[in-house]
Amino acid sequence: MNVVLPQSADADIALLLEGTFPFVAGGVSSWVNQIIRGFPEYRFAIIFLGSRQEDYGDMKYALPPNVVHMQVHYLYQTLDVPKIESLEGDAHTFEQIANMHEYFMDPRAQCKHAQIFKELVPEMGGEGKASLKQFLYSRESWEYIKSKYQQHCTDPSFVDYFWSVRSMHAPIWMLSDIADKFIPVKGYHSISTGYAGLLGALLKAKTGKPLMLSEHGIYTKERKIDLFSAQWVKDNRNLFQQSPTEVSYFRQLWIRFFQSIGKQCYDQADHIVALFETNRLRQVEDGAPSELTSNIPNGIDVARFAPLRNERPDKTPPVMCLIGRVVPIKDIKTFIRAMRTVANRLPQAEGWIAGPEDEDPEYVEECRQLVETLGLQSNVKFLGFQKLTELLPKVGLGVLSSVSEGLPLVILEGFAAGVPTVSTDVGACKQLIYGLSAEDQALGVAGAVVGIADPQALAEACITLLTDQLAWDKASVAAIKRVELYYTQAQMFERYRNLYRQTI
Numbered sequence: 001m002n003v004v005l006p007q008s009a010d011a012d013i014a015l016l017l018e019g020t021f022p023f024v025a026g027g028v029s030s031w032v033n034q035i036i037r038g039f040p041e042y043r044f045a046i047i048f049l050g051s052r053q054e055d056y057g058d059m060k061y062a063l064p065p066n067v068v069h070m071q072v073h074y075l076y077q078t079l080d081v082p083k084i085e086s087l088e089g090d091a092h093t094f095e096q097i098a099n100m101h102e103y104f105m106d107p108r109a110q111c112k113h114a115q116i117f118k119e120l121v122p123e124m125g126g127e128g129k130a131s132l133k134q135f136l137y138s139r140e141s142w143e144y145i146k147s148k149y150q151q152h153c154t155d156p157s158f159v160d161y162f163w164s165v166r167s168m169h170a171p172i173w174m175l176s177d178i179a180d181k182f183i184p185v186k187g188y189h190s191i192s193t194g195y196a197g198l199l200g201a202l203l204k205a206k207t208g209k210p211l212m213l214s215e216h217g218i219y220t221k222e223r224k225i226d227l228f229s230a231q232w233v234k235d236n237r238n239l240f241q242q243s244p245t246e247v248s249y250f251r252q253l254w255i256r257f258f259q260s261i262g263k264q265c266y267d268q269a270d271h272i273v274a275l276f277e278t279n280r281l282r283q284v285e286d287g288a289p290s291e292l293t294s295n296i297p298n299g300i301d302v303a304r305f306a307p308l309r310n311e312r313p314d315k316t317p318p319v320m321c322l323i324g325r326v327v328p329i330k331d332i333k334t335f336i337r338a339m340r341t342v343a344n345r346l347p348q349a350e351g352w353i354a355g356p357e358d359e360d361p362e363y364v365e366e367c368r369q370l371v372e373t374l375g376l377q378s379n380v381k382f383l384g385f386q387k388l389t390e391l392l393p394k395v396g397l398g399v400l401s402s403v404s405e406g407l408p409l410v411i412l413e414g415f416a417a418g419v420p421t422v423s424t425d426v427g428a429c430k431q432l433i434y435g436l437s438a439e440d441q442a443l444g445v446a447g448a449v450v451g452i453a454d455p456q457a458l459a460e461a462c463i464t465l466l467t468d469q470l471a472w473d474k475a476s477v478a479a480i481k482r483v484e485l486y487y488t489q490a491q492m493f494e495r496y497r498n499l500y501r502q503t504i
Helices: 029-039 089-106 115-123 133-138 139-152 159-181 194-207 220-231 250-270 279-285 301-313 332-345 361-373 388-394 410-418 429-434 454-467 467-486 489-503
Strands: 013-018 046-050 066-072 188-191 212-214 269-274 293-295 319-323 351-355 380-382 397-398 420-424 449-450
Touching: 013 029, 013 467, 029 089, 029 410, 029 489, 046 194, 046 212, 089 115, 089 139, 115 159, 115 194, 115 250, 133 139, 133 159, 139 159, 159 194, 159 250, 188 194, 194 212, 194 220, 212 250, 212 293, 212 489, 220 250, 220 319, 250 269, 269 279, 269 489, 301 332, 301 467, 319 388, 332 351, 332 361, 361 380, 380 388, 397 410, 397 454, 410 420, 410 429, 410 449, 410 467, 420 429, 420 454, 429 449, 449 454, 454 467
Parallel strands: 013 046, 013 188, 046 066, 188 212, 212 269, 269 293, 319 351, 319 397, 351 380, 397 420, 420 449
Antiparallel strands: none
16 A cells, blocks of 8 residues: 555544445445545544455545545554563453453443443553553463353363454454544544444543444444354364354354444444444344434435436346445355346346455355356356446346345445345345335335345346336336435435534
8 A cells, every 4th residue: 555644633523444445345435435525524534444454455435635634554463562571460450351351241240341441441551450461471361361261161272262362352452552542533433343343432431532333234243144154263173062053162252252342332332323223223232222322324316326217228128236345245146046047037137246356356266166157157247346327227137135234325326226126135125125114115116125045036036027127117116216205315414414513
């Protein structure tokens, strides 16, 4: 990365971003870009948190002029550890850490967690009683890790347990250091829980400035999906000890870790935003105070896409297009398998996959091999990143086969161009396609919703719409009306503007 990042002595709002804008293209990144450009009256600072530098290429987005400060940090680069020395450790501090961990394991536990967190935060830096040096080298830390292994771990390897605990906790001290050195701002806005949300909690505890949280998907749910399939997570049980109905201990450990830091963000936030009611209820179930939660659905610039309706051919093209990153959570393979059924019935049909392919090259290769295995080379095309204004007039149906989503911008953008969508039943997709309120539902159905990982159902829904022009026309009209009435950029901006004024 050779770009010179903007630097400033202060800013109005700090956006805390994990693995998204400006280095990763996609719905959340588009939304961040949209928000920054929609509020030119605010000066934004950005903290980008990534895994390792080699996992990211150049910026996918130009920074808007009101981004006055930006920092980039990689949490899994080689950690600059302090010199090894023998330390005794502070018993009271580690007792407080133990209390906090017990609270994370059971939020109903009798624990003054907010006060404990505030007490621990100042001790995390330098020579503090909860510093990185104390975590790495003190006897109290060693005894604490050892006792937790003896109490809870069902995996036979203490070595793997020890290094798992170290690797998942080490970034916390990096986040603490980032918070210590960050420029003054009026408030913080985290766009997920996870490490970005924990950084928000640390900044709130250190400065007292307000913290907002917006979740597009539920971070802990999405990390759980990732962790179930992650190959790097250890499982030292032998074949006879393993059960397909049980999650390995180390997977459980990582899941609980992300749940616990997510809970800390909820505890510290002054306002918590979901995109739709189901996710808001999930936030409350996961520990968010109900009175601090609200829904603000995504909105788009309808006027940008509306002229595309006039560019469409008279007859609906037999083209299904999945617009999104080629990654497992988008379940591209289900779309490809569905295309085998579609092609059997509609040989002229094409399935386009339009999105960046640099995030998970191994998965991309698996998808390409599946296309070859199914003999779909003439039907399925990988287009890479595309300009939607050029792509959408050529598309008959938008397709979304994801296993997890929030409220996808790509569906709204397709709707504004008059393109219906067939989607899996994830996130707010059912709400977008069938409507939410009675008045919304009266507008009609804007496509179809099918079950997750069901290529046959996905194919049948696509075939039905592509072979019934009257049904397609009705779906297109419903899509346009719905996005124009309920999901405009102006509506979203007004709700966030009010929230910024209240909170920051």
